[in-house]
Amino acid sequence: MSSVAFNPEQGKPLHPFVTFTLPLVAVFGALLGFIGGQAAGLGPLEGAIFGAVIAAVLAFVLTRFLPRKTGRWGAIAVCVAMGFFAGGFAGAVGGLILGALLGWAVYWLDTGDYRRGVPPYATTGQVLWHNSFKFICGAIFFFLIAPIITIIPLSFNAQNFFTFTPEMLALDPAGFSLKHYQDFFTNDAWLQPLKNSLIIAPFATFISVSLGTLAAIGLSQSHVPGRRAIMAVLISPMIVPLIISATGMFFFYSQMGLFMENYLGISKSLSGYIKVILAHAALGVPFVIITVTATLVSFDQSLTRAAANMGANPVTTFFKVQMPLILPGVISGGLFAFITSFDEVVVVLFVGAAAQKTLPWQMFTGLREQISPTILAVATILVIISIALLTVVELLRRRSERLRGMSPG
Structure with missing residues (x-):
């Protein structure tokens, strides 16, 4: 026994x-x-x-x-x-x-x-590494997400503080309030920058998607000379420090603004919007190029040749054959370009004026000149919007894989 x-x-x-x-x-x-x-x-x-x-x-x-x-x-x-x-x-x-x-x-x-997740014959060390790797990834994820999570409860603070009050730590309902969100949706000092952001970001995204998609399709052709060098130049706004890009854009677009105002008769306010939109479009083009290029890697070029053999002109071939298959990549690049424009603050400080003050600019001003807790409410809203857009990007990525036969489901 x-x-x-x-x-x-x-x-x-x-x-x-x-x-x-x-x-x-x-x-x-x-x-x-x-x-x-x-x-x-x-x-x-x-x-x-x-x-x-x-x-x-x-x-x-x-x-x-x-x-x-x-x-x-x-x-x-x-x-x-x-x-x-x-x-x-x-x-x-x-x-x-x-x-x-x-x-x-x-x-x-x-x-x-x-x-x-490990085969039955895995050794103790292999099992240990498998689980350690998952815990390490989880720790890294927590390290990245913790600062964002902290902002969300602070945005409901009933006091005008950037710290957790004793009432909040005790989860006392009296320590929480929606007054910062109310201030954001009722105060013109925040509504006007929000309006500017909602004007600038869509136009910049449209330009980024149009130029970036055409550039990606052109650079996907093997006969294009120097396409690697051209690609490096086009994605350079992602690599070059933003302060350097902003400085260069300041000198370039300031002259463009003077030309539009003096020779084309465009108002100063409109020229300011045009400068900021073009500057943000330049920052968004690399994201579109990268996502569309990744989609075109598995694109079957014989489909366009077959359409041409059947009499379709290049424009019809693009919109009827090529665009439906690369559309998930185009939309993903557009969402990234939109997020880049909507959240950008450095370039608009250099290129824009007070009339083009965007939401991130107002947040930066609120931190520098007046510590306004409304910033926390705005940050929470931006986080929610970014999460929603990134969720759409992930869904589009999975749909693209299914269309390309890379995923069974």
Whole structure:
């Protein structure tokens, strides 16, 4: 008779749990306790020890007596109760997050889910590297996204501060307000720059898409001489430091503005808009060229030759044959060009005037001259818009892969 202890209900041996799952869960719990202990007023060492003990006890109870779904909810309930006891409503929210993480980690280790994605014959080192690589990517993602996430709750601050107030940290409803969003949508100092941005960005995007698409199609032809050098010149606005590009655009477009005003009779305000639109179009062209060129790599040129053999002229061939297939790349480049124009501030400071003040320019002014918390509300809106546009770009990328036969779904 084996002396290994078994759970009478599930028949799981304790030895693998004690030697593998338990130590790792305790380390993970110590890390969570270190983080959560700071918020609860515990010292770093006390928080780590407390977290390790709680995690070890929970791991034993969950894996021995509860199925996955019930156990994960149980871990959340326990952590929420402890968080509420230690820090009220804010502590309960923190306990909710920590409990969800802890419950996931326990079953992820105990059920062997950590081996998913690796072949059965993978060594311990290969499995370790596979999971370490995923955690490293997650840490990098968190490092990049954390500053953006911080802005969003700050935009609902009831006070005119750029920091979390005690009421916000305690999740007191009195500490939150929509007044900064109300100021943005009712204050002409913000509405006029928003209007300028919504005028400049679409026109700049249209010009970028038109020129960038034509350039990408032309440079995709193997008979074009010096196409690598031409490509390098066209995408140089992405490579050259923006302050250098802005300085060069200032001298170039200032002379263009004088010509339009003195010889063409264009008003100073209109010439200012034209200069900013052209400058932003120059910044957006490289994004269009790169995305359309990537789409044209897998484009079957025999389709255009077949259309020409059947009597279609070049214009008809482009709009009826080529454009539908490269349209996802064109739209993706246009979205990138729109984001570039809508968020750009350096070039418009050099090229534009007060009449062409855009939303980023107003935000920059608000940081430099008057610390206005409305900036946080505007930043949150811009983040949401950027996420929506990038989501569209990703959907278009997947559609393009399906059209090119690179993805089964």
